[in-house]
Amino acid sequence: MRHIPVLLQETLDGLKLRRGDSVLDATSGSGGHGEALLSHIGRSGTLICLDQDEDALARSRLQLDPLPGTKKFVHGNFRDLAQLLSTEGITEIDAALFDLGMSSEQLEESGRGFSFLKDEPLLMTMQKGATLSAKDLLATLSESQLMDILQSYGEEQFAQKIAHGIVTARKEDPIESTTALVRIIKESTPPWYSKRRIHPATKSFQALRIAVNDEYSAIDEGLESAFTLLKPGGNIAVISFHGGEVRHVKSFFRHFKERSLTRVNKHAIKPSRTEMRENPRARSAQLFIFKKAI
Ligand SMILES: C[S@@+](CC[C@H](N)C(=O)[O-])C[C@H]1O[C@@H](n2cnc3c(N)ncnc32)[C@H](O)[C@@H]1O
Incomplete structure (x- = not known):
């Protein structure tokens, strides 16, 4: 489009x-x-x-x-x-x-993981080939650093729960795709959060994109x-x-x-x-x- x-x-x-x-x-x-x-x-x-x-x-x-x-x-x-x-x-x-x-x-065709509606690698890099990607942040940041990003860049009300969900999930498997992250967000937030007009991953995706691209x-x-x-x-x-x-x-x-x-x-x-x-x-x-x- x-x-x-x-x-x-x-x-x-x-x-x-x-x-x-x-x-x-x-x-x-x-x-x-x-x-x-x-x-x-x-x-x-x-x-x-x-x-x-x-x-x-x-x-x-x-x-x-x-x-x-x-x-x-x-x-x-x-x-x-x-x-x-x-x-x-x-x-x-x-x-x-x-x-x-x-x-x-960029959202729909870049294949870089900007959209929570597609199954793509979690890069979120605006500059192609940039060294820091969203999956690096999810793999390396502490729970409190992740919470901070979700709160300050996404104003995500469930920042603490989602950050905890990320840190727990990554002990099992690295979080490398948009689908994996969306699943963690849904599992970390109450059911009503997924029933609103706005997708439950909207704010977390925005926050990570802002952080990756400074x-x-x-x-x-x-x-x-x-x-x-x-x-x-x-x-x-x-x-x-x-x-x-x-x-x-x-x-x-x-x-x-x-x-x-x-x-x-x-x-x-x-x-x-x-x-x-x-x-x-x-x-x-x-x-x-x-x-x-x-
Ligand atoms: C909303 S789009 C612009 C659309 C454009 N005005 C048009 O009518 O087609 C934003 C664009 O800004 C670029 N962009 C975002 N941050 C940037 C930055 N810090 N430096 C250079 N380009 C940037 C993105 O890569 C994207 O292509």
């Missing part, structure tokens, strides 16, 4: 792009937002497409390469933005977009670098999908508001009912627009 870009029109309205702008798409994914960004900056503009997942970058290249305008495809983590862009000879940008989290293709530090460092590279008057759009991401985005703003960063919208922008109906993945999205003062 091709990824549908979330809050597309609202993002374009917020970024206020002009012909000839240099725009960073820090999470290029399948190129959905990128395509719209390109059409706004025109032939004289430059779109920098960054993604840490080589497969995602290949997808966005396939999508965007045939379109008019200059594109640069950069493989890497946005936490290393300053260095990655300087290697490309880019020292300033007019605007930036961070559409956080995962794409539909997502929160990457957000802090990536946003700070984007702010430094941004020209005065330029905008940064950030789309976040859960409370933990929102907290880091807000803390970025608090940190930089003394240094000429303003919030364009008082409240986070959320998808319309129509968008949520057409693209259920958009349900939890929140868009923040920040402006660097002139």
Whole structure:
């Protein structure tokens, strides 16, 4: 299933792009937002497409390469933005977009264990071939470290029970597949927890993915670098999908508001009912627009 870009029109309205702008798409994914960004900056503009997942970058290249305008495809983590862009000879940008989290293709087709609905190896690595995987964490962390991850990154109410279930189960067999982990989560939580609309493994999977990819530090460092590279008057759009991401985005703003960063919208922008109906993945999205003062 091709990824549908979330809050597309609202993002374009917020970024206020002009012909000839240099725009960073820090999470290029399948190129959905990128395509719209390109059409706004025109032939004289430059779109920098960054993604840490080589497969995602290949997808966005396939999508965007045939379109008019200059594109640069950069493989890497946005936490290393300053260095990655300087290697490309880019020292300033007019605007930036961070559409956080995962794409539909990563969830459904990557085979890396992001989905609790598939039977896959428990890797959860956004960067293909990364050395640390979810199964390593499940094999090596102590019960209290696992509980901490489930609690702080997933806000999982049964963190203690699930961590205990993991440590007990791994004494018998290594936990190496999504199916094995889902079974442990179901066995460690009360029956009613599996009967709700939300799958009982949702929060644990989110927590492990955040830990494996060190997502929160990457957000802090990536946003700070984007702010430094941004020209005065330029905008940064950030789309976040859960409370933990929102907290880091807000803390970025608090940190930089003394240094000429303003919030364009008082409240986070959320998808319309129509968008949520057409693209259920958009349900939890929140868009923040920040402006660097002139
Ligand atoms: C929600 S998808 C972006 C979808 C894209 N906006 C589109 O319309 O197709 C998020 C993408 O960001 C990438 N990503 C997440 N964290 C990243 C990071 N720290 N550095 C670089 N890319 C990252 C993921 O690999 C994924 O491809």
